Amino acid sequence: MKRTPVLALEGVSKFYHQGDQLVVGVKDVNWLVQPGEFWAVVGASGSGKSTLLHLLGLLDRPQRGKIYLDGWRVNYQREERLAYYRNQKLGFVFQQFNLLPRTSAWENALLPVWYNPHLDRRQAEKRARKLFHYFGLWPRRRHFPNQLSGGEQQRVALIRALICDPRIILADEPTGNLDSRSGAEVMDHLERLNREFGKTVILVTHNSQLARRAGHHLWLEDGQVIKKE
Ligand SMILES: Nc1ncnc2c1ncn2[C@@H]1O[C@H](COP(=O)(O)OP(=O)(O)O)[C@@H](O)[C@H]1O
Ligand SMILES: [Mg+2]
Incomplete structure:
Protein backbone atom coordinates (compact mmCIF):
# COMPACT_ATOMS: atom_id res chain seq x y z
CA MET A 1 0.00 0.00 0.00
CA LYS A 2 1.26 3.44 -0.87
CA ARG A 3 1.59 5.74 2.10
CA THR A 4 0.35 9.30 1.97
CA PRO A 5 3.34 11.59 2.36
CA VAL A 6 3.02 13.73 5.43
CA LEU A 7 4.25 16.65 3.34
CA ALA A 8 4.40 17.05 -0.42
CA LEU A 9 5.64 20.05 -2.36
CA GLU A 10 5.21 20.45 -6.10
CA GLY A 11 6.97 23.26 -7.92
CA VAL A 12 6.82 25.55 -4.92
CA SER A 13 8.21 29.06 -5.37
CA LYS A 14 8.24 32.08 -3.12
CA PHE A 15 9.60 35.48 -4.08
CA TYR A 16 10.04 38.61 -2.00
CA HIS A 17 9.87 42.23 -3.04
CA GLN A 18 12.91 44.15 -1.89
CA GLY A 19 12.33 47.70 -3.05
CA ASP A 20 11.69 47.30 -6.76
CA GLN A 21 13.60 44.03 -6.92
CA LEU A 22 12.15 40.57 -6.88
CA VAL A 23 14.26 38.28 -4.69
CA VAL A 24 14.10 34.50 -4.75
CA GLY A 25 13.13 32.92 -1.43
CA VAL A 26 12.77 29.41 -2.82
CA LYS A 27 12.29 28.32 -6.41
CA ASP A 28 10.56 25.30 -7.90
CA VAL A 29 10.92 23.00 -4.90
CA ASN A 30 9.68 19.42 -5.27
CA TRP A 31 9.85 17.32 -2.13
CA LEU A 32 8.13 14.37 -0.49
CA VAL A 33 8.38 13.72 3.23
CA GLN A 34 7.09 10.37 4.49
CA PRO A 35 5.70 9.83 7.98
CA GLY A 36 8.42 9.24 10.56
CA GLU A 37 11.29 10.60 8.51
CA PHE A 38 13.94 12.90 9.97
CA TRP A 39 15.10 15.53 7.47
CA ALA A 40 17.77 18.17 7.74
CA VAL A 41 17.43 21.17 5.43
CA VAL A 42 20.92 22.49 4.84
CA GLY A 43 22.44 25.37 2.95
CA ALA A 44 24.35 28.61 3.40
CA SER A 45 22.79 31.68 4.97
CA GLY A 46 20.27 33.17 2.53
CA SER A 47 19.77 29.91 0.62
CA GLY A 48 16.05 29.79 1.48
CA LYS A 49 15.93 27.44 4.48
CA SER A 50 13.72 29.64 6.66
CA THR A 51 11.51 30.55 3.72
CA LEU A 52 10.96 26.86 3.07
CA LEU A 53 10.17 26.14 6.72
CA HIS A 54 7.70 29.03 6.87
CA LEU A 55 5.93 27.62 3.83
CA LEU A 56 5.82 24.13 5.35
CA GLY A 57 4.60 25.63 8.59
CA LEU A 58 1.76 27.44 6.81
CA LEU A 59 3.07 30.71 8.17
CA ASP A 60 3.43 31.99 4.62
CA ARG A 61 2.01 31.14 1.21
CA PRO A 62 3.89 30.38 -2.00
CA GLN A 63 3.20 32.37 -5.17
CA ARG A 64 3.54 29.20 -7.22
CA GLY A 65 3.18 25.48 -6.70
CA LYS A 66 1.25 23.17 -4.43
CA ILE A 67 1.70 22.14 -0.83
CA TYR A 68 -0.02 19.08 0.64
CA THR A 103 4.75 34.05 31.68
CA SER A 104 5.85 30.94 33.53
CA ALA A 105 7.39 27.94 31.80
CA TRP A 106 4.21 26.01 32.52
CA GLU A 107 1.91 28.62 30.97
CA ASN A 108 4.21 29.12 27.99
CA ALA A 109 4.08 25.41 27.27
CA LEU A 110 0.30 25.37 27.51
CA LEU A 111 -0.28 28.43 25.30
CA PRO A 112 -1.26 26.49 22.15
CA VAL A 113 -4.00 24.81 24.15
CA TRP A 114 -5.75 28.18 24.55
CA TYR A 115 -6.03 28.37 20.77
CA ASN A 116 -7.30 24.85 20.33
CA PRO A 117 -11.00 24.50 21.05
CA HIS A 118 -10.84 20.79 20.16
CA LEU A 119 -8.43 19.93 22.91
CA ASP A 120 -9.52 18.80 26.33
CA ARG A 121 -7.74 21.10 28.78
CA ARG A 122 -7.41 18.50 31.53
CA GLN A 123 -5.99 16.07 29.02
CA ALA A 124 -3.50 18.70 27.88
CA GLU A 125 -2.43 19.46 31.43
CA LYS A 126 -1.89 15.79 32.02
CA ARG A 127 0.31 15.67 28.95
CA ALA A 128 2.13 18.81 30.10
CA ARG A 129 2.91 17.14 33.44
CA LYS A 130 4.37 14.14 31.66
CA LEU A 131 6.39 16.28 29.29
CA PHE A 132 7.79 18.48 32.08
CA HIS A 133 8.97 15.34 33.85
CA TYR A 134 10.27 13.83 30.64
CA PHE A 135 12.34 16.92 29.87
CA GLY A 136 13.54 17.24 33.45
CA LEU A 137 11.78 20.57 33.92
CA TRP A 138 9.12 19.73 36.49
CA PRO A 139 10.91 21.57 39.34
CA ARG A 140 11.36 24.60 37.07
CA ARG A 141 7.79 24.86 35.82
CA ARG A 142 6.95 28.07 37.74
CA HIS A 143 10.08 29.88 36.59
CA PHE A 144 9.98 32.70 34.08
CA PRO A 145 12.06 32.41 30.90
CA ASN A 146 14.76 34.78 32.20
CA GLN A 147 15.27 32.47 35.19
CA LEU A 148 16.03 29.55 32.89
CA SER A 149 19.15 28.67 30.93
CA GLY A 150 19.05 28.68 27.13
CA GLY A 151 18.86 24.89 27.05
CA GLU A 152 15.98 24.91 29.53
CA GLN A 153 14.13 27.56 27.54
CA GLN A 154 14.48 25.52 24.38
CA ARG A 155 13.12 22.48 26.23
CA VAL A 156 10.09 24.54 27.29
CA ALA A 157 9.70 25.44 23.62
CA LEU A 158 9.87 21.72 22.78
CA ILE A 159 7.11 20.97 25.28
CA ARG A 160 5.04 23.77 23.76
CA ALA A 161 5.63 22.25 20.31
CA LEU A 162 4.44 18.86 21.58
CA ILE A 163 1.50 19.90 23.69
CA CYS A 164 -1.13 19.37 20.97
CA ASP A 165 0.53 16.09 19.97
CA PRO A 166 1.43 17.08 16.39
CA ARG A 167 2.74 14.61 13.81
CA ILE A 168 5.37 16.99 12.50
CA ILE A 169 8.03 19.01 14.30
CA LEU A 170 9.53 21.94 12.40
CA ALA A 171 12.73 23.29 13.91
CA ASP A 172 14.55 26.32 12.50
CA GLU A 173 18.16 26.43 13.78
CA PRO A 174 16.95 25.27 17.24
CA THR A 175 20.52 25.00 18.51
CA GLY A 176 21.68 28.31 17.01
CA ASN A 177 21.52 30.20 20.32
CA LEU A 178 22.89 27.42 22.52
CA ASP A 179 26.34 26.36 23.60
CA SER A 180 27.46 23.13 21.98
CA ARG A 181 26.47 20.95 24.96
CA SER A 182 22.88 22.26 25.24
CA GLY A 183 22.69 22.19 21.45
CA ALA A 184 23.64 18.53 21.39
CA GLU A 185 20.99 17.88 24.07
CA VAL A 186 18.25 19.52 22.01
CA MET A 187 19.43 17.42 19.09
CA ASP A 188 19.20 14.27 21.27
CA HIS A 189 15.62 15.22 22.14
CA LEU A 190 14.66 15.72 18.50
CA GLU A 191 16.16 12.33 17.71
CA ARG A 192 14.20 10.64 20.48
CA LEU A 193 10.97 12.33 19.41
CA ASN A 194 11.60 10.90 15.98
CA ARG A 195 12.72 7.38 17.02
CA GLU A 196 10.57 6.74 20.08
CA PHE A 197 7.47 8.74 19.27
CA GLY A 198 7.50 8.47 15.50
CA LYS A 199 7.34 12.22 14.95
CA THR A 200 8.32 13.48 11.54
CA VAL A 201 11.09 15.99 12.15
CA ILE A 202 12.29 18.70 9.79
CA LEU A 203 15.37 20.46 11.06
CA VAL A 204 16.86 23.54 9.46
CA THR A 205 20.53 24.00 10.21
CA HIS A 206 23.75 25.27 8.70
CA ASN A 207 25.71 23.10 11.13
CA SER A 208 26.83 20.13 9.04
CA GLN A 209 27.81 18.11 12.10
CA LEU A 210 24.25 18.27 13.46
CA ALA A 211 22.78 17.74 10.01
CA ARG A 212 24.70 14.48 9.72
CA ARG A 213 22.54 13.02 12.49
CA ALA A 214 19.39 13.26 10.33
CA GLY A 215 18.39 10.36 8.09
CA HIS A 216 17.60 12.51 5.04
CA HIS A 217 19.02 15.73 3.67
CA LEU A 218 17.73 18.48 1.44
CA TRP A 219 20.42 20.85 0.17
CA LEU A 220 19.44 24.35 -0.88
CA GLU A 221 21.43 26.83 -2.90
CA ASP A 222 20.01 30.20 -3.95
CA GLY A 223 16.51 28.92 -3.19
CA GLN A 224 16.81 25.80 -5.29
CA VAL A 225 17.17 22.18 -4.28
CA ILE A 226 20.57 20.99 -5.43
CA LYS A 227 20.54 17.58 -3.75
CA LYS A 228 18.12 15.29 -1.90
CA GLU A 229 18.95 11.99 -0.27
N1 LIG B 1 10.83 39.00 4.57
C1 LIG B 1 11.70 39.08 3.57
N2 LIG B 1 11.71 40.13 2.73
C2 LIG B 1 12.57 40.19 1.70
N3 LIG B 1 13.48 39.24 1.42
C3 LIG B 1 13.53 38.16 2.23
C4 LIG B 1 12.65 38.02 3.34
N4 LIG B 1 12.92 36.85 3.97
C5 LIG B 1 13.93 36.30 3.27
N5 LIG B 1 14.30 37.07 2.23
C6 LIG B 1 15.37 36.78 1.23
O1 LIG B 1 15.12 35.48 0.72
C7 LIG B 1 16.34 34.74 0.59
C8 LIG B 1 16.27 33.47 1.45
O2 LIG B 1 16.24 33.86 2.83
P1 LIG B 1 16.01 32.81 4.03
O3 LIG B 1 14.90 31.92 3.67
O4 LIG B 1 15.88 33.62 5.27
O5 LIG B 1 17.39 32.01 4.00
P2 LIG B 1 18.12 31.17 5.15
O6 LIG B 1 17.13 30.83 6.21
O7 LIG B 1 18.67 29.97 4.43
O8 LIG B 1 19.22 32.05 5.66
C9 LIG B 1 17.45 35.69 1.01
O9 LIG B 1 17.97 36.30 -0.15
C10 LIG B 1 16.74 36.72 1.86
O10 LIG B 1 17.39 37.97 1.79
MG1 LIG C 1 17.15 31.17 8.32
Whole structure:
Protein backbone atom coordinates (compact mmCIF):
# COMPACT_ATOMS: atom_id res chain seq x y z
CA MET A 1 0.00 0.00 0.00
CA LYS A 2 1.26 3.44 -0.87
CA ARG A 3 1.59 5.74 2.10
CA THR A 4 0.35 9.30 1.97
CA PRO A 5 3.34 11.59 2.36
CA VAL A 6 3.02 13.73 5.43
CA LEU A 7 4.25 16.65 3.34
CA ALA A 8 4.40 17.05 -0.42
CA LEU A 9 5.64 20.05 -2.36
CA GLU A 10 5.21 20.45 -6.10
CA GLY A 11 6.97 23.26 -7.92
CA VAL A 12 6.82 25.55 -4.92
CA SER A 13 8.21 29.06 -5.37
CA LYS A 14 8.24 32.08 -3.12
CA PHE A 15 9.60 35.48 -4.08
CA TYR A 16 10.04 38.61 -2.00
CA HIS A 17 9.87 42.23 -3.04
CA GLN A 18 12.91 44.15 -1.89
CA GLY A 19 12.33 47.70 -3.05
CA ASP A 20 11.69 47.30 -6.76
CA GLN A 21 13.60 44.03 -6.92
CA LEU A 22 12.15 40.57 -6.88
CA VAL A 23 14.26 38.28 -4.69
CA VAL A 24 14.10 34.50 -4.75
CA GLY A 25 13.13 32.92 -1.43
CA VAL A 26 12.77 29.41 -2.82
CA LYS A 27 12.29 28.32 -6.41
CA ASP A 28 10.56 25.30 -7.90
CA VAL A 29 10.92 23.00 -4.90
CA ASN A 30 9.68 19.42 -5.27
CA TRP A 31 9.85 17.32 -2.13
CA LEU A 32 8.13 14.37 -0.49
CA VAL A 33 8.38 13.72 3.23
CA GLN A 34 7.09 10.37 4.49
CA PRO A 35 5.70 9.83 7.98
CA GLY A 36 8.42 9.24 10.56
CA GLU A 37 11.29 10.60 8.51
CA PHE A 38 13.94 12.90 9.97
CA TRP A 39 15.10 15.53 7.47
CA ALA A 40 17.77 18.17 7.74
CA VAL A 41 17.43 21.17 5.43
CA VAL A 42 20.92 22.49 4.84
CA GLY A 43 22.44 25.37 2.95
CA ALA A 44 24.35 28.61 3.40
CA SER A 45 22.79 31.68 4.97
CA GLY A 46 20.27 33.17 2.53
CA SER A 47 19.77 29.91 0.62
CA GLY A 48 16.05 29.79 1.48
CA LYS A 49 15.93 27.44 4.48
CA SER A 50 13.72 29.64 6.66
CA THR A 51 11.51 30.55 3.72
CA LEU A 52 10.96 26.86 3.07
CA LEU A 53 10.17 26.14 6.72
CA HIS A 54 7.70 29.03 6.87
CA LEU A 55 5.93 27.62 3.83
CA LEU A 56 5.82 24.13 5.35
CA GLY A 57 4.60 25.63 8.59
CA LEU A 58 1.76 27.44 6.81
CA LEU A 59 3.07 30.71 8.17
CA ASP A 60 3.43 31.99 4.62
CA ARG A 61 2.01 31.14 1.21
CA PRO A 62 3.89 30.38 -2.00
CA GLN A 63 3.20 32.37 -5.17
CA ARG A 64 3.54 29.20 -7.22
CA GLY A 65 3.18 25.48 -6.70
CA LYS A 66 1.25 23.17 -4.43
CA ILE A 67 1.70 22.14 -0.83
CA TYR A 68 -0.02 19.08 0.64
CA LEU A 69 -0.13 18.34 4.34
CA ASP A 70 -1.33 14.82 5.16
CA GLY A 71 -2.73 14.67 1.65
CA TRP A 72 -4.69 17.93 2.05
CA ARG A 73 -3.94 20.71 -0.36
CA VAL A 74 -3.32 23.64 1.88
CA ASN A 75 -2.40 26.56 -0.40
CA TYR A 76 -5.77 28.08 -0.91
CA GLN A 77 -7.39 27.28 2.39
CA ARG A 78 -8.76 30.10 4.46
CA GLU A 79 -6.76 31.47 7.34
CA GLU A 80 -8.86 29.79 10.06
CA ARG A 81 -8.34 26.45 8.39
CA LEU A 82 -4.58 27.02 8.19
CA ALA A 83 -4.50 28.03 11.85
CA TYR A 84 -6.28 24.78 12.65
CA TYR A 85 -3.72 22.71 10.70
CA ARG A 86 -0.85 24.59 12.30
CA ASN A 87 -2.20 23.97 15.75
CA GLN A 88 -3.22 20.31 15.24
CA LYS A 89 -0.52 18.93 13.01
CA LEU A 90 2.59 21.04 13.42
CA GLY A 91 4.90 21.87 16.29
CA PHE A 92 7.40 24.70 15.92
CA VAL A 93 10.77 25.25 17.52
CA PHE A 94 12.77 28.37 16.67
CA GLN A 95 16.28 29.64 17.23
CA GLN A 96 15.01 32.43 19.51
CA PHE A 97 12.84 30.14 21.71
CA ASN A 98 9.96 32.66 21.32
CA LEU A 99 8.71 32.32 24.88
CA LEU A 100 6.56 35.04 26.45
CA PRO A 101 8.76 36.81 29.02
CA ARG A 102 6.32 37.47 31.87
CA THR A 103 4.75 34.05 31.68
CA SER A 104 5.85 30.94 33.53
CA ALA A 105 7.39 27.94 31.80
CA TRP A 106 4.21 26.01 32.52
CA GLU A 107 1.91 28.62 30.97
CA ASN A 108 4.21 29.12 27.99
CA ALA A 109 4.08 25.41 27.27
CA LEU A 110 0.30 25.37 27.51
CA LEU A 111 -0.28 28.43 25.30
CA PRO A 112 -1.26 26.49 22.15
CA VAL A 113 -4.00 24.81 24.15
CA TRP A 114 -5.75 28.18 24.55
CA TYR A 115 -6.03 28.37 20.77
CA ASN A 116 -7.30 24.85 20.33
CA PRO A 117 -11.00 24.50 21.05
CA HIS A 118 -10.84 20.79 20.16
CA LEU A 119 -8.43 19.93 22.91
CA ASP A 120 -9.52 18.80 26.33
CA ARG A 121 -7.74 21.10 28.78
CA ARG A 122 -7.41 18.50 31.53
CA GLN A 123 -5.99 16.07 29.02
CA ALA A 124 -3.50 18.70 27.88
CA GLU A 125 -2.43 19.46 31.43
CA LYS A 126 -1.89 15.79 32.02
CA ARG A 127 0.31 15.67 28.95
CA ALA A 128 2.13 18.81 30.10
CA ARG A 129 2.91 17.14 33.44
CA LYS A 130 4.37 14.14 31.66
CA LEU A 131 6.39 16.28 29.29
CA PHE A 132 7.79 18.48 32.08
CA HIS A 133 8.97 15.34 33.85
CA TYR A 134 10.27 13.83 30.64
CA PHE A 135 12.34 16.92 29.87
CA GLY A 136 13.54 17.24 33.45
CA LEU A 137 11.78 20.57 33.92
CA TRP A 138 9.12 19.73 36.49
CA PRO A 139 10.91 21.57 39.34
CA ARG A 140 11.36 24.60 37.07
CA ARG A 141 7.79 24.86 35.82
CA ARG A 142 6.95 28.07 37.74
CA HIS A 143 10.08 29.88 36.59
CA PHE A 144 9.98 32.70 34.08
CA PRO A 145 12.06 32.41 30.90
CA ASN A 146 14.76 34.78 32.20
CA GLN A 147 15.27 32.47 35.19
CA LEU A 148 16.03 29.55 32.89
CA SER A 149 19.15 28.67 30.93
CA GLY A 150 19.05 28.68 27.13
CA GLY A 151 18.86 24.89 27.05
CA GLU A 152 15.98 24.91 29.53
CA GLN A 153 14.13 27.56 27.54
CA GLN A 154 14.48 25.52 24.38
CA ARG A 155 13.12 22.48 26.23
CA VAL A 156 10.09 24.54 27.29
CA ALA A 157 9.70 25.44 23.62
CA LEU A 158 9.87 21.72 22.78
CA ILE A 159 7.11 20.97 25.28
CA ARG A 160 5.04 23.77 23.76
CA ALA A 161 5.63 22.25 20.31
CA LEU A 162 4.44 18.86 21.58
CA ILE A 163 1.50 19.90 23.69
CA CYS A 164 -1.13 19.37 20.97
CA ASP A 165 0.53 16.09 19.97
CA PRO A 166 1.43 17.08 16.39
CA ARG A 167 2.74 14.61 13.81
CA ILE A 168 5.37 16.99 12.50
CA ILE A 169 8.03 19.01 14.30
CA LEU A 170 9.53 21.94 12.40
CA ALA A 171 12.73 23.29 13.91
CA ASP A 172 14.55 26.32 12.50
CA GLU A 173 18.16 26.43 13.78
CA PRO A 174 16.95 25.27 17.24
CA THR A 175 20.52 25.00 18.51
CA GLY A 176 21.68 28.31 17.01
CA ASN A 177 21.52 30.20 20.32
CA LEU A 178 22.89 27.42 22.52
CA ASP A 179 26.34 26.36 23.60
CA SER A 180 27.46 23.13 21.98
CA ARG A 181 26.47 20.95 24.96
CA SER A 182 22.88 22.26 25.24
CA GLY A 183 22.69 22.19 21.45
CA ALA A 184 23.64 18.53 21.39
CA GLU A 185 20.99 17.88 24.07
CA VAL A 186 18.25 19.52 22.01
CA MET A 187 19.43 17.42 19.09
CA ASP A 188 19.20 14.27 21.27
CA HIS A 189 15.62 15.22 22.14
CA LEU A 190 14.66 15.72 18.50
CA GLU A 191 16.16 12.33 17.71
CA ARG A 192 14.20 10.64 20.48
CA LEU A 193 10.97 12.33 19.41
CA ASN A 194 11.60 10.90 15.98
CA ARG A 195 12.72 7.38 17.02
CA GLU A 196 10.57 6.74 20.08
CA PHE A 197 7.47 8.74 19.27
CA GLY A 198 7.50 8.47 15.50
CA LYS A 199 7.34 12.22 14.95
CA THR A 200 8.32 13.48 11.54
CA VAL A 201 11.09 15.99 12.15
CA ILE A 202 12.29 18.70 9.79
CA LEU A 203 15.37 20.46 11.06
CA VAL A 204 16.86 23.54 9.46
CA THR A 205 20.53 24.00 10.21
CA HIS A 206 23.75 25.27 8.70
CA ASN A 207 25.71 23.10 11.13
CA SER A 208 26.83 20.13 9.04
CA GLN A 209 27.81 18.11 12.10
CA LEU A 210 24.25 18.27 13.46
CA ALA A 211 22.78 17.74 10.01
CA ARG A 212 24.70 14.48 9.72
CA ARG A 213 22.54 13.02 12.49
CA ALA A 214 19.39 13.26 10.33
CA GLY A 215 18.39 10.36 8.09
CA HIS A 216 17.60 12.51 5.04
CA HIS A 217 19.02 15.73 3.67
CA LEU A 218 17.73 18.48 1.44
CA TRP A 219 20.42 20.85 0.17
CA LEU A 220 19.44 24.35 -0.88
CA GLU A 221 21.43 26.83 -2.90
CA ASP A 222 20.01 30.20 -3.95
CA GLY A 223 16.51 28.92 -3.19
CA GLN A 224 16.81 25.80 -5.29
CA VAL A 225 17.17 22.18 -4.28
CA ILE A 226 20.57 20.99 -5.43
CA LYS A 227 20.54 17.58 -3.75
CA LYS A 228 18.12 15.29 -1.90
CA GLU A 229 18.95 11.99 -0.27
N1 LIG B 1 10.83 39.00 4.57
C1 LIG B 1 11.70 39.08 3.57
N2 LIG B 1 11.71 40.13 2.73
C2 LIG B 1 12.57 40.19 1.70
N3 LIG B 1 13.48 39.24 1.42
C3 LIG B 1 13.53 38.16 2.23
C4 LIG B 1 12.65 38.02 3.34
N4 LIG B 1 12.92 36.85 3.97
C5 LIG B 1 13.93 36.30 3.27
N5 LIG B 1 14.30 37.07 2.23
C6 LIG B 1 15.37 36.78 1.23
O1 LIG B 1 15.12 35.48 0.72
C7 LIG B 1 16.34 34.74 0.59
C8 LIG B 1 16.27 33.47 1.45
O2 LIG B 1 16.24 33.86 2.83
P1 LIG B 1 16.01 32.81 4.03
O3 LIG B 1 14.90 31.92 3.67
O4 LIG B 1 15.88 33.62 5.27
O5 LIG B 1 17.39 32.01 4.00
P2 LIG B 1 18.12 31.17 5.15
O6 LIG B 1 17.13 30.83 6.21
O7 LIG B 1 18.67 29.97 4.43
O8 LIG B 1 19.22 32.05 5.66
C9 LIG B 1 17.45 35.69 1.01
O9 LIG B 1 17.97 36.30 -0.15
C10 LIG B 1 16.74 36.72 1.86
O10 LIG B 1 17.39 37.97 1.79
MG1 LIG C 1 17.15 31.17 8.32
